[in-house]
Amino acid sequence: MARKPKEKSYWPHMIMGFLIIGITLSYWTVKSASSVPVQETNDYMMKYQQADIHINDILAKKRRFDGAYMIALDGVQKAKLELENVKRAKEEEVVLLHAGANTFTYRVVDKQSRPVDGVKVDFLLTRPHTDKDDVLLKDIPKKGTEYIAEVNVSKPGRYILRLKAAVDKDTVGYMDAPAYLNP
Numbered sequence: 001m002a003r004k005p006k007e008k009s010y011w012p013h014m015i016m017g018f019l020i021i022g023i024t025l026s027y028w029t030v031k032s033a034s035s036v037p038v039q040e041t042n043d044y045m046m047k048y049q050q051a052d053i054h055i056n057d058i059l060a061k062k063r064r065f066d067g068a069y070m071i072a073l074d075g076v077q078k079a080k081l082e083l084e085n086v087k088r089a090k091e092e093e094v095v096l097l098h099a100g101a102n103t104f105t106y107r108v109v110d111k112q113s114r115p116v117d118g119v120k121v122d123f124l125l126t127r128p129h130t131d132k133d134d135v136l137l138k139d140i141p142k143k144g145t146e147y148i149a150e151v152n153v154s155k156p157g158r159y160i161l162r163l164k165a166a167v168d169k170d171t172v173g174y175m176d177a178p179a180y181l182n183p
Helices: 011-035 048-053 055-068
Strands: 069-074 078-083 090-097 100-110 120-127 130-137 146-153 157-168 171-181
Touching: 048 055, 055 069, 055 157, 055 171, 069 157, 069 171, 078 171, 090 157, 100 120, 100 157, 120 146, 130 146
Parallel strands: 090 171
Antiparallel strands: 069 100, 078 090, 100 146, 120 130, 120 157, 157 171
8 A cells, every 4th residue: 555645734834933923023012112212291381191180170271361361472583484294284483592592571461461460470491202301480570561581492403482371270371382493
């Protein structure tokens, strides 16, 4: 009787190959994810978790402020900046910064353009995707009818000028202005 030739089975090799590929891709995913640092946002000049928990109160206070008051940024040079890496070409008006000392003048006025007294003003200079270079100025004193924030800027790139004005504990306003320092 003639013997049948033995058929080779490649299933064990394929299973081992898929297992090795899966382990390799899992390792690569964990390594890639852990190499990119997670940065918290500082919208509303507080940690993201606190803003998320109290967002309804924050928005109610902001609506009260916007209904009675305005924040104006005076004496800055603005320009149109074309944004890259967007689906459509888009221009954004930004405050132009210069290397070294920069001065920002804010006014808090009511709807009739009269200055408001007793406002607690905080200023934050931040970058969009990191908080390493943040400069926070708390309780900026009023000089005449204006609040003047002075900061040094050295690294080129995009910034956000963020101001928080609290008339009382139930009326708080925010103003964000994009800014840019040319290299």
